[in-house]
Amino acid sequence: MAKPTPLSGFPEWLPDGRIVEQHVLDTLRHTFELHGFAGIETRAVEPLDQLLRKGETSKEVYLLSRLQEENSQIPDKQLGLHFDLTVPFARYVLENAGKLAFPLRRYQIQKVWRGERPQEGRFREFIQADIDIVGAGELPYHFEVEAPLVMAEALGALSEIGLPPVRILVNNRRVAEGFYRGIGLDDVEGVLRQIDKLDKIGPDRVSELLVTECGATEDQAKACLALASISGSDVGVIAEVRALAESHGAVTELLETGLAELGALIAAASERAPGVVVADLKIARGLDYYTGSVYETVLVGHEQLGSVCSGGRYDTLASDGKNTYPGVGLSIGVSRLVSRLLSAELVEATRSVPSAVLVAVTSEEERAASDAVATALRARDIPVEVAPSAARFGKQIKYADRRGIPFVWFPGSVGDDGAVADQVKDIRSGDQVDADAATWEPPAEDRWPRVIPKG
């Protein structure tokens, strides 16, 4: 066959890129588990009616059919690939509600698929890493404070490898809705949809749309834009919003509830993750099911990449008629993050294979001796491979060098006194010393490949 070419929108990494991605995934998982989130996986497919429940995203769904389906008497129920992890999780909660303990803290790290036009940072197949906390019937507000702080910690843990700092932008739907209603605009969803376009089309165009699409007066449109322009990382921002609302005679009970919540989040965040969380009153999140806090996250210095971690509070994640399950959660776009880390050359793996040691082979007849050395080293958790052929040692060293394997081990021959003298060479420095496979240790930083900022 001819050389295949990549499929646009379906990213794949070379082995050293995968080491970076795996490190990111391991770090996220570790932080989530430290905070008591239990991992689940859901199947990749959902019935189409489930996937289309929210309406808007229908264009993005990949449908499945079986090649031989026409021969089948009973066609399968129409299935599609999930386009996020929230819809499948909601279904999972309902399906297993009787066997789950609520509030349920779960994380989920899986691929999702969207049949969209691929662009920089926007893929057709990508990994999401979600956390959600879901209650049965009720879910206290403090979880809306906790969830973004867990993500701040998870993303913060990646700064070690060169991830730029993140800024989590938060808003509260109750503030927006209370304000809009207070100034006399009742098409709250419509207004949010226009405000959501601010970064893309600018305030003048949004103002026009508020007038033409949402029936706002010029003054109302101006007030909406004034609200959207407020941001800040301390509780002063709350006073600023209240002052604006007062100047429009628009202080409602809903607004006050929202401001109290937003203020509590900002206060907690300024203590537990100083400088990371910023109240930004223009954050709207297009989707219509959020009912309280909403979150977006930008990489500082890479804002044009868009949000790398978004979410919010929804009063009804799922409902089976009898019970309602409110939730709050955020989702990290892992592929977007990793692809930027790699393409902007922010990080690198210290080598492209796990092996810390290549055991050289003196001759094919003596391969068993090299295998025995490898077994002894692995028994002490040192990753090792044995040279593929008994080529001259220079070629074997080159094999290690090409992969970044730092050490080459030379099994000794039995001397006159019956002693076997093995040697190990650090091929970076050229140092070669006697070594015993039963006791030798590589330096801790060389044992496994590490992911580090690219210098």
Next chain:
Amino acid sequence: MAKPTPLSGFPEWLPDGRIVEQHVLDTLRHTFELHGFAGIETRAVEPLDQLLRKGETSKEVYLLSRLQEENSQIPDKQLGLHFDLTVPFARYVLENAGKLAFPLRRYQIQKVWRGERPQEGRFREFIQADIDIVGAGELPYHFEVEAPLVMAEALGALSEIGLPPVRILVNNRRVAEGFYRGIGLDDVEGVLRQIDKLDKIGPDRVSELLVTECGATEDQAKACLALASISGSDVGVIAEVRALAESHGAVTELLETGLAELGALIAAASERAPGVVVADLKIARGLDYYTGSVYETVLVGHEQLGSVCSGGRYDTLASDGKNTYPGVGLSIGVSRLVSRLLSAELVEATRSVPSAVLVAVTSEEERAASDAVATALRARDIPVEVAPSAARFGKQIKYADRRGIPFVWFPGSVGDDGAVADQVKDIRSGDQVDADAATWEPPAEDRWPRVIPKG
């Protein structure tokens, strides 16, 4: 919406089952990396013409279409979900050949999809864990010895959690082909296909098929069955095959090559994984691309589950006309394994959540104090969650108990001397002691959930 029901063939686990699955995946990955295999992931989709290259499996492929495709001017190239990890890996090797170092040792752990009728241990979506070693142009035989031994070690590492012992059954295509040609049967593939049915339909029926389908005489059929009946875990099996071939005047050069290879594998295995690897001359592997060693693996005591780890040597994993890439590899059916571990109640997780500690909340006003304890514990890598509400302590303990969280932490109040006296309770024993969040450690076996044999 109504309570959803599971989709047949798409397994999902509850959180404690996922802990088991994750442990299996982590253990496999760790063993693969100890042996120097680099992890890669490939996209879930491949062009349909790639997927159908081998012909036979066309009925199993899930095709993709976009819901809005009819509106698109340029329809996408027809894509399907991969049904194994070998076809995508072959494509990945060709696509990236210039950037990869050969021989390439790679592992790959991903979901695959097959539109088959679901049965016990046979799913439509399942996880495979593959290792392969691929050369450019050539691949020495010793890798055919190494690959199954890595899998023996990986599966052996799971015996700790209650996986039954495995038996890896090996054969060599050259032995079979050399023997068949030696007795005058040239339709080697045809014969292998019938021999592959032995376990399902028995020797009498296979004998009939060899006569009617492959043009064998009764005597030739009898000889094929005699070969297939030979098995053993020491090199005596080699002599037995040679004796059978001699008695039919069927000793060919190809047979001798195959026997030398098979003998080397058995000899190495009896030293490095005693009792695990068995030569079984009836192992045929239906697929036609294997050219040397072939492998199947059964769980002892669960043989009717079928093979849980299969593979072999192929002289042409991939070829771009200029270069040919021979390979050898095996694939573990992880979902089949995990589903049996769970359904036969062989294993269990020590709890259903990561948290080792639940920090109680005295009152909502004092939640920040509980959050501070949690932060201090997490800083020393102890997984912790904070109680969802300031309910009476009995209810908070019940919250921990339901999830199997072993410790509940009670933040103290500041005493007259300014000292804060925290206490921690082991809710299994009821023991409650003073504790300091800056220094307290849980017992090592309680820090993270463990997976253990079910008693």
